[in-house]
Amino acid sequence: MARPAALLFDLDGTLIDSMPIHHEAWRRWHAELGLPFDDGGFFVATAGRVNDEILRELFPAMPDAERARLAERKEALYREAAAGTLALVPGARELLVEARAAGFKLAVCTASPLANVQVAFERFALDSLVDTLTSPADGLRGKPHPDIFLEAARRLGVAADDCLVFEDAPLGVEAAGRAGMDAVALTTTLPASAFAGYPNLRAAIPDFAGFDPTTLTPRETRHA
Helix, strand or coil, rough: CCCCEEEEEEEEECCCCHHHHHHHHHHHHHHHHCCCCCCCHHHHHCCCHHHHHHHHHHCCCCHHHHHHHHHHHHHHHHHHHHHHHCCEEHHHHHHHHHHHHCCCEEEEECCCCCCHHHHHHHHCCCCCCCCCEECCHHCCCCCCHHHHHHHHHHHHHHHHHEEEEEECCCCHHEEEEEEEEEEEEEEECCHHHHHHCCCCEEECCCCCCCCCCCCCCCHHHCCC
């Protein structure tokens, strides 16, 4: 793949170090409801999906309004903790600044509710560093559907195969592949082995501190 025109970033676990906060919020949410919690498998099964999809599997017969109330409770638990502890993934701000200066078009593509996105954008002024934001609030399906990435490409005025996606979840890398986009995996939550077998994967990196925004390759690999 030649140098892409656009870089598309997931938010949780990719630009912001929020997945431990989300995981703890889900654990507390399950405990409040007296439900068992699969501590090891929950992230892999749900990361990148919207809450309504997750809760429909847990409570298929529950009225929509009740599912929405339960989903908001989980997000309230997240925001309560994130307001004081949320941090950027190392190197994220520097990468965005340098990539923007290098002429890349930039987007955040997330399944997070807008209230959660607002916490991150206000805390780190991310809205000043990217060109657009796509999310289920736009009426788009969550990952592994490709909708969020395809809409970002449309808004940025670039072809799908001219985009590079950054993701921390296998479902996100799958969604990128379905959109016809290559991806770089962030191993902020899962090991590199969790992304094995995805033909669109270009690299797996621990964070952005070791990533060169001009060559779009891990510095340690390029210098090996």
